[in-house]
Amino acid sequence: MELPDGIDPARAWLAAFLAGLALVVAAAVAFPRRVYDGFLWRYFWGPVDADAHGATCAVRAGGTTERLYNQGACSAADGVVAAPGYTTVSTASYAVVLVFMLVGVLLLLRTLNVRLTPKFYVALLPYMLLGGALRVVEDTNVAFIRADLGMLIPYPSVALIISPFIYFVMFAFTLAVLVSVVVLSRRGVFDEYEPYLAGIGAVALAGTIGWLLYISATSDIVGFFPAVAIITLGGATLIAAVFWWASGRYAPVINEGTGYLGALIVWGHSVDGIANVLSLDWTDELGIGVTYGSKHVVNEATVRITDGLQPAWLSEAIGTAWPFLFIKVAAAIFVVWVFNDEIFDESPRYAYLLLIAILAVGLGPGTRDMIRATLAI
Structure with a gap:
C-alpha cells in the first residue's frame, strides 16, 4: 500500500x-x-x-x-x-495512542504478510489475561508497602506493570513473541506459529498466577477467596452462552460476522462487569473485608448516577455497581453486531486488530479486578 x-x-x-x-x-x-x-x-x-x-x-x-x-x-x-487512577484527559489520550499504535501494528503485519484468523485471535487470549495478572503483582507490591514490609518490586521498575506503562510493556512483549514465532515458522522450524504464540503466553500467565498463589500461601498479607473467581468466570460463561444461543436462534445477524469470537468478546466484557460488581458491592458478603473503589471514568459515573437515582433501600440490598455489568454486555453485543461480514471482507487485518483491542480493554482490567478480589488485596 x-x-x-x-x-x-x-x-x-x-x-x-x-x-x-x-x-x-x-x-x-x-x-x-x-x-x-x-x-x-x-x-x-x-x-x-x-x-x-x-x-x-x-x-x-x-x-x-x-x-x-x-x-x-x-x-x-x-x-x-x-491521584491513582484515570481522568478524562488521560483516558482520551490513551485512546488516541491506542488507535495510533493499532495502525502501526497493522502496517507491520502487512509488511510481514501475517494472515489474521480466528486461530490467531484466540492465541492472543493468554496475553490479555497476563496483563491483568501482572497488575495484581503490582497490587501485591502495594499491599506489602502498606503493611510496612517494603517493596517486593523496587520503584521505578514497578512502574512497568502499572497503567499506562504496562500496556506498552505488554504490547512490546506480545509483538516480540509474534515476530519471533512468525520468523521461525517462515524458516521451517515449525508449520503453524499460532500454537507457539499461545503457548508462550500461557507459560508467562501460569508463572505469574503461580507466583501470586505462592505469595498467598506464604504470607498473611494476601488472602485467598476462590468464590470471586468462580462467580466471575462462571457468570461470564453463562452470559456468553446465553448470548450465543439467543443470537443464533432469534437474531443471527448480530453474530454472523464474528462467529464464536463474538461470544468470546461478550465473555471478556462480562468478566469485567461481574468483577466490578463483586469488588464494589459484595466484598462483605463474600467475607473479603477489603473496600475497593472505582478508578475508571465510566464505572465511577455509573455508580454515582445509580446512587443518585436508585432508592436507598434498593442500593443497600443490591448495591450501585450492577448497571455497569449491563452496560458492558450491551456495549459488547453492539460491537459484535457492527462487525459484520462486510467489514471483514474489506479489511480483515484491521477488523481483527480492532476486535483484539476491544476484547483486551475489557478482559485485562476485568482479570485484574477478579484476581485482586480473589486475593483480597
Whole structure:
C-alpha cells in the first residue's frame, strides 16, 4: 500500500512516531513546569507514582515529588496533585495512542504478510489475561508497602506493570513473541506459529498466577477467596452462552460476522462487569473485608448516577455497581453486531486488530479486578 505521494505507509508511521516523541520531549525540556509538571506528570507519571507507593496522591512542587496518604492532606497540598487512577484527559489520550499504535501494528503485519484468523485471535487470549495478572503483582507490591514490609518490586521498575506503562510493556512483549514465532515458522522450524504464540503466553500467565498463589500461601498479607473467581468466570460463561444461543436462534445477524469470537468478546466484557460488581458491592458478603473503589471514568459515573437515582433501600440490598455489568454486555453485543461480514471482507487485518483491542480493554482490567478480589488485596 502506497500513499498518494509515493511515501511508504510504514515509514510514514515511523516518522510520525519519532517526530511526535521528539516534540513531546522537546516541549517538556523547554517548558518543564507547564508541559512536564502540569501535563505529563499530572495526568500520566504522577498517578503511576502514587499508585506504586500506595499513596492517596502524589504532589509535584519545585521539581520534587511528595507522596501523601490521606485525602485531607491531598486537598490542602500546594502544587500539582495526582491521584491513582484515570481522568478524562488521560483516558482520551490513551485512546488516541491506542488507535495510533493499532495502525502501526497493522502496517507491520502487512509488511510481514501475517494472515489474521480466528486461530490467531484466540492465541492472543493468554496475553490479555497476563496483563491483568501482572497488575495484581503490582497490587501485591502495594499491599506489602502498606503493611510496612517494603517493596517486593523496587520503584521505578514497578512502574512497568502499572497503567499506562504496562500496556506498552505488554504490547512490546506480545509483538516480540509474534515476530519471533512468525520468523521461525517462515524458516521451517515449525508449520503453524499460532500454537507457539499461545503457548508462550500461557507459560508467562501460569508463572505469574503461580507466583501470586505462592505469595498467598506464604504470607498473611494476601488472602485467598476462590468464590470471586468462580462467580466471575462462571457468570461470564453463562452470559456468553446465553448470548450465543439467543443470537443464533432469534437474531443471527448480530453474530454472523464474528462467529464464536463474538461470544468470546461478550465473555471478556462480562468478566469485567461481574468483577466490578463483586469488588464494589459484595466484598462483605463474600467475607473479603477489603473496600475497593472505582478508578475508571465510566464505572465511577455509573455508580454515582445509580446512587443518585436508585432508592436507598434498593442500593443497600443490591448495591450501585450492577448497571455497569449491563452496560458492558450491551456495549459488547453492539460491537459484535457492527462487525459484520462486510467489514471483514474489506479489511480483515484491521477488523481483527480492532476486535483484539476491544476484547483486551475489557478482559485485562476485568482479570485484574477478579484476581485482586480473589486475593483480597
